[in-house]
Each structure stands twice: as C-alpha cells, then as structure tokens.
Amino acid sequence: MTEVLARRSSRALALGLGALFVLAACGGGGGSSGGGGASTTDVTVWTAWGGAELKAFQDVLKPFESSSGIKVHLTTNRDSTNQIANGIAAGTDLPDIAPGPTDPKQVKDWVSKGAIKPIETALGDQFQAYISNTYPALTTPPGGASDDLYIGVVGGKHYEEMVKTQVKGLIWYNKKVYNGDAPKSFSDLLAIDPSKYGASKLFCAGFESGAASGWPASDQIDNIIMRQSGDQVYTSWIQGKTKFSSDAIKQGYQTFLKEVSPATVYGGTNTVLSTNFAKAGDPMFKSPAGCLFLEQATFITSFFQQDFPSLNLKAGTDFDFFAHPSMGQSQYDGNVNGFYDNFSMYNDTPAARKLMQYMATKDAQQIWANDGGTLGAIKSLNYTDPVFKRAADVAGSAKNLLVTAGDFMPSDMQKAFWQSLLNVTNNPGSLNSELAHLDQVQAAAYSS
Amino acid sequence: MAGITPDQIITAVVAVVGVPLVLLGYIILGELVIERLPDSVQGWIRPYFWALPAVGFATIFMVYPLIRTVIISFRNSDDTDWATGAWGAFANYHYFFTFPDTLTSLRNSLLWLVFYTFFAVFFGLIIAILVDRVRYETIAKIAVFLPVPISAVAASIIWKFMFDYQPPGATQTGTLNALLSVAHHDPVAWLVNATTNNAALIFVGIWTATGFCMVIISASLKAISSEVLEAARIDGANEFQIVRLVVTPLLWPTITVVGTTMIINALKTFDIVYVMTNGAYNTDVIATQMFFQLQHNHNSRAAAVGVVLFLAIVPLLVVNIRRFQQQEEQR
Secondary structure, three states: OHHHHHHHHHHHHHHHHHHHHHHHHHHHHHHHOOOOOOOOOEEEEEEOOOHHHHHHHHHHHHHHHHHHOOEEEEEEOOOHHHHHHHHHHHOOOOOOEEOOOOOHHHHHHHHHOOOOEOHHHHHHHHHHHHHHHEOHHHHOOOOOOOOOOEOOEEOOEEOOEEEEEEEOOEEEEEOOOOOOOOOOEHHHHHHOOHHHHOOOEEEEOOOEEOEOOOHHHHHHHHHHHHHHOHHHHHHHHHOOOOOOOOHHHHHHHHHHHHHOOOOOEOOHHHHHHHOEHHHOOHHHHOOOOOEEEEEEOHHHHHHHHHHOHHHOOOEOOOEEEEOOOEOOOHHHOOEEEEEEEEEEEOOOOHHHHHHHHHHOOHHHHHHHHHHOOOEEOEOOOOOOOHHHHHHHHHHHHOOEEEOOOHHHOOHHHHHHHHHHHHHHHHOHHHHHHHHHHHHHHHHHHHHO | OOOOOHHHHHHHHHHHHHHHHHHHHHHHHHHHHHHOOOHHHHHHHHHHHHHHHHHHHHHHHHHHHHHHHHHHOOEOOOOOOEOOOOOHHHHHHHHHHHOHHHHHHHHHHHHHHHHHHHHHHHHHHHHHHHHOOOOOHHHHHHHHHOOOOOOHHHHHHHHHHHOOOOOOOOOOOOHHHHHHHHOOOOOOOOOOOOOOHHHHHHHHHHHHHHHHHHHHHHHHHHOOOHHHHHHHHHOOOOHHHHHHHHHHHHHHHHHHHHHHHHHHHHHHOOHHHHHHOOOOOOOOOHHHHHHHHHHOOOHHHHHHHHHHHHHHHHHHHHHHHHHHHHHHHHO
16 A cells, blocks of 8 residues: 555656656756847946946946946956857857957957957948047058958958057156156167166066066067067068067067166066066155166056055156157157057947947047046047146157057967067077077967 | 846756756656566666766766867867878877977976975875874864965965065065075075976975875874884884884875875966966976967867876876775775
C-alpha cells in the first residue's frame, strides 16, 4: 500500500516537474529573444569618463533630454572596447552609442562586421556642417579620405564622431619661477640654464601610468618626430610603412634621449620611470623648484590644481605654457599633436541618431568648453579659461593637427613602442637593439 | 552596474531556477523510464544515466574548449585557414619559441617556477616546524596566513606602495626605500631596475603563498605521532636531527603535493605581474603573454601559448593526482 502511494506521489511529482521542465525550456527561449528594437524614446550610452569629465557630459546631455524627450541611459564603462568586442563576437546587445576604438585594425574589423554605423548615416544632412566645423585633422587623414587605417575612417566613410580634443606637447611652467620668453627652437629650450631661475633641473617627467606606462614618453617623441621629419613620415610610421630603425625614427629617439638624459631631468632616470604622469609636474611648484618645465597635454592643468590645493593655482597667472618649439625644420612647424574623444553609433535607432546629431552641434560642444578641462572638436568655441583659449589658438592655427602615434598603431605595436621608450630611457645604450626589436614587432603586428 | 534590462533578469532567473529544475526533471523522468526496464539492464544503465549530466557539462565546458584551443593554435589569427609561415601549420609555435618577447616570458616563468616554489614551500615548512614549538603558535600562524585571503591584485597594490621610489634626497614614501635611507643608502627603483624587478615580483608571490604552504604542512605535522619523536629523542637525536631525519621524511608526501600546487601557481602567475609592471622592463610571464596576445587579437598565438602552458602543467597534475591516490591507499 505504502509502495503504491509512494509511486503515485512520485508520479505526480514527476508530472509536475516535467511540466516545469517544459516551462523552463520555454522561458529560456523567451529570455534570449526580444530586446532592442528601433527606439525613438530611449538611447543607451557608454563612456569611460568619471568625475569632472562625467559631470560635464551629463551637463551636455541635460538640454538634449529636456528638449527631445529622449531618455539617455548613461553608463560609465572603462572597459567598453573589450566588452563591445566580446558583444560583437557573441552577437549580444551593444550599447547604442559608445566610444569607437582607436586601434585602426579593430575599427576596420568592426566596420566589416557591420557593428559600427557610419557617421554619414547618423548625421544625415548635418554631416557636411560637421566636417566643416570640426578641426580638419580630426576628420580627414593626412593622405586624404581614402587613406585608411586612421582616425576611424574606413573606405572613405567616417565611423567616429569627434566631440572633444586635447592639445599635446605643450611646455608647462610655473610663472613664479620661469619668467623668460618662449624659446625659438628645441635646441634653445635645451640650452636654458635652470639654475638661472633657481630650479635644479630643466625638465620634470613621469612616465609611469599603470598598465599604460610609457605613453607620456610617447607623446614627447611624437612631438619631436612630427616636427623633425614631417607629417608624411609621421603618418606612414603610424601606418607601419616606415620602420623604427629608419633614420627619421631613430633620430627622433636620439633627440628624445637628450630630453630625458639624467643630467636634464629632475631626480634622474629612476624618478622619471617611477613617477606617475599626474604627479610629474609637482616639483615645479615646490620651493626651491625641482625643475623648470613639464611637457604635457592641456588636461594636466587640473592635476596641478588638485595636487596643490593650498596654493590655489590659477591658470594664466600661476602657471602657463608655450607651444612645442620648432625642431629647426620650419616647414613642419605647423604640425601640432592632438588627441580626441569620440562616439560611434552601434545601433541605428532614431533616438541614437538624434543624440549623435546633437553632440556635433556648437551648442552641445560649448557646454563642454564651459565646463573646462578640455577643448571641443569644433573650431569656433569660446573659452573663459585663458590657458584653454590659447590652446584653442594653437589647435586652430595648426597646419596639421596630428593624432598621437601609439593610439593608432595596432595594440601590440603600441605596447612595444611605449615599453621601448621606457627601456631606452633606462638604458640609452640599448637603442639599436630596441629599434631592431620594434622592427620585428612591427612586421608581426601589421601583417596578421 | 546600471542598465540591467528585464531580459537580463529573466535570463538570470532561468539560469538560477530553470537549470536545476531541468536537471531534476531529467533525473525523475529518466528514473521513471529506467524503473520499467528489466533488472539486469537497470543495473547496467543507471550509473551512465546519472553520470551523463556531469560528463556532458565537462565535455561542453572543458573538453570542447580544450580541443578547440588546440585547433585554433594551428590556425591563422582570423581562424579562416590553417596557419602558414615558418614551421608551416606550427607557425604560432614558431612565434612562441623564437620571438624575443615570448622567450623572455618563458625565462621569467622558469624563474617563478624555481624561486617562488622553493621559497614558498621552504618558508612554509620552516615556519610550520618552528611555530609548532612555541606557545603563541596561533597568533604567529595567523600573521603568516593573513596575506593568503588577500586577492593578488590588492596584494600587488600594497606592494607597489612598499616598493615606491622617490628621488634620492627626497622623503622616501616606499617602506623599503625608507629603510634604505635610514641606512644612508640610495633608494632603489625596485620595479624598474632589471636586477631587482623579477625578484621583487616573485617576492610578492612568495609573501601571498607562504601562509598557504604553512597551513597545509602544519596540519600534516600535527598528524605525526609524538611517540615517534619521543623515540627519536630517547635514541639520543638532537632537535636538528629530528627535523632532518624524522619530521621532514614523514612530511615528504605533503611537501610534494604542496610543491606541485605551487609549481602550477607559478606557471599560472598573472595578476601580480599585470598589476605591478604590466610586463614592462622584461617582467612578462607566460600567462601575461597569453593575455596580451588575446588582447591584441592574435587569438591563434594566444591559443598556442595556452597549449604550451597546458602541456607544461599536465605532468604536474598527473604527479599530484598520483600522490593523492597513494595517500588515500595508505589510509
């Protein structure tokens, strides 16, 4: 009897569980489908920004949300490129809008898979205005629109909308310490005697930046090479067509080594290699000053102010910059090193298009300029900060605004390039073997 | 993270509730069928029926990826055709065994294997034996064990501060350089200097692993009967002789197991190197090399590195499992 009962109950249990089994299977099917759709009311955006940069972006988005009625779902994601790459490979949902990758091979790959939508599509009839308003170097490769493997241009189409820029290779100084004029040439700069101004060394430098260590050094050598050997050599080097052991690039490394020689830099080689880029300029504001100059991009001003809250440092009165001096080749003096922030569209929805169109407008970009710490991508913005006003002049008067080399090399080339700069700074005698190694990496990185 | 969609919630519920339900349904429905079979068949089929889900999961999530990795290691980076180049289809292996960067990582992994394993086990053994003889054993063990639960990333960040470098003459914020400055020695850029950086990284590894070795060895030390030690003392052995001739041989099976585990850890080392130097100044190891290859879209090279690492670890796993089996048999 009990056995029969047990059988019955177990059968009932089995039937119930069997039914659940079927339900669960259906649920699984239902869960994986659905999602997305061409939304006119919602747009998902990823950004790597945090802190003040994120706040500025939220300020930019506010007027858009209230005027268009579109809700922007903003997520800070510092690993967005890897996650989007995984999403593309797995075929899962992507954000509607997120930064496009800098690695040109990745851009090409994503375009070929149809994952990134052209800016031409996103902006529609506003596209021409975008091209004519934006700094030309951010939209046009030096070799013309068909020059692939550069700033998000593939097959003549644009895949990255430029929204912000930074000018790199500026020489910053403490106005209370250095009261001389801007040197006419790089050799004049190297010839300045820091003791005349009460500083112990000519330059400060800090190349440490966690997993990206070496990039501050790469900015310095980029600024040398583009003014020493010209934009064409510079671009062909980025594209892997000029070897590292070529005369032009080797000369760049040799000049760079003069800039970071133990006699020239504060604290010597170990200090340069162990100091984080954000703290590199601190000795300029110590008393007595550890150094006269720091070469860095426009964004560094916020670090000066952060590191010395008690000094209440003011841009233009306490610290200032002069543009990177000539390398003695006047035809290349118009080459300026810039960096940009961009957005790409991954889902072509009406709401995403509207946001892309809005971010390209002068109104939107002016909000970025007002919040400070950056230049917009549009030429004709107004800056209240005197330092950024002058930086915008530098960018605006540039003949070529050239991107940062390492960012546009395949990522393994970039890593080897950055680390080579650390290695030669550490041991200048290894220059030739480092360059030979870089040639090897270059051959392997661009071929496969 | 913000931005969780209803779809994701449904998927999560299905995964958490649905999968166990499906398994339960499989077992109950399957048993209903098996019950009706003749007894002889039942006895034969039931173990396979019960083992099938586990074997199935292992096949899908371990065996298949393993085979796929081996295949990818012979393919080109886009997985469109077989690899070509030096050594033909073995081009990715040619790269691994000839390229200077990967060779450096291979050398460093060997350094890790030898020094990390030796010192972690050696210190673990010594500390286990020493604290066994003192009254404050628990406190001493806790102190040595404390680094074990700390994640390697956190440990690396702690040690980055310990190794911090400031210019000579300035106040040293790094503990080690502060100690050196007390001794009127110039600061050392531990993570930059080629003679100290690998040692510094391996030291962090040893710091996080010694406690683990100590705990395991100590447990096995407690199992040694005090009568054995007493007998040795009565026979006139001094304490050093007891440790060398009695305790260590009795601990040997445990030391081998701990040692092989440490070797496997050494070969897998990734986080400490990634966080502290990211492989700069020739500190790459095999695992970081594999990660970089993946990151740089060289999937087939990464697969080749993975296969080499796998082949290096397999003999150790075999030794380890054999040891476990022997210990089981002894019991």
